[in-house]
Amino acid sequence: MSQEYEILIKKIMKFVEERDWNQYHNPKDLIISLNLEAAELLEIFQWKDEKEVKQVLSDEREHIEEEVADVAIYLMEFCNYLGIDLYEAIDKKIVKNGIKYPVNKCKGSNKKYNEL
Ligand SMILES: [Mg+2]
Incomplete structure (x- = not known):
């Protein structure tokens, strides 16, 4: 923190x-x-x-x-x-989101992770 x-x-x-x-x-x-x-x-x-x-x-x-x-x-x-710990929670969630939304699949797209 x-x-x-x-x-x-x-x-x-x-x-x-x-x-x-x-x-x-x-x-x-x-x-x-x-x-x-x-x-x-x-x-x-x-x-x-x-x-x-x-x-x-x-x-x-x-x-x-x-x-x-x-x-x-x-x-x-x-x-x-x-x-x-808000900072830690955000850090962890960004990592999780990165896995959910890999750049190679979602770059420039507004689709939800289950539609990629
Ligand atoms: Mg107010």
Whole structure:
């Protein structure tokens, strides 16, 4: 785990503890909250056509960043609760995905692994 990650997770947990929110931040509610924040991120793009999406990407940049942070905060807190090393989990998953999606079979293709 990187030092920056450790510092961030400590900040998040301090924020939660100071407000006595540990009692509410159980794995179920953390993952529900993560998904609700992901939905808030989705909502920014709802009903937008390609041109409007481009506009939203610049006009709503700060809002997008805030929702991304909300998702990441809940993800980090969820991982912390379960003792998951997020960096290690991502590393392992990239290796697994590489086996699932070998470059020679999927380069330039958007097909799912079972259709390659
Ligand atoms: Mg939000």
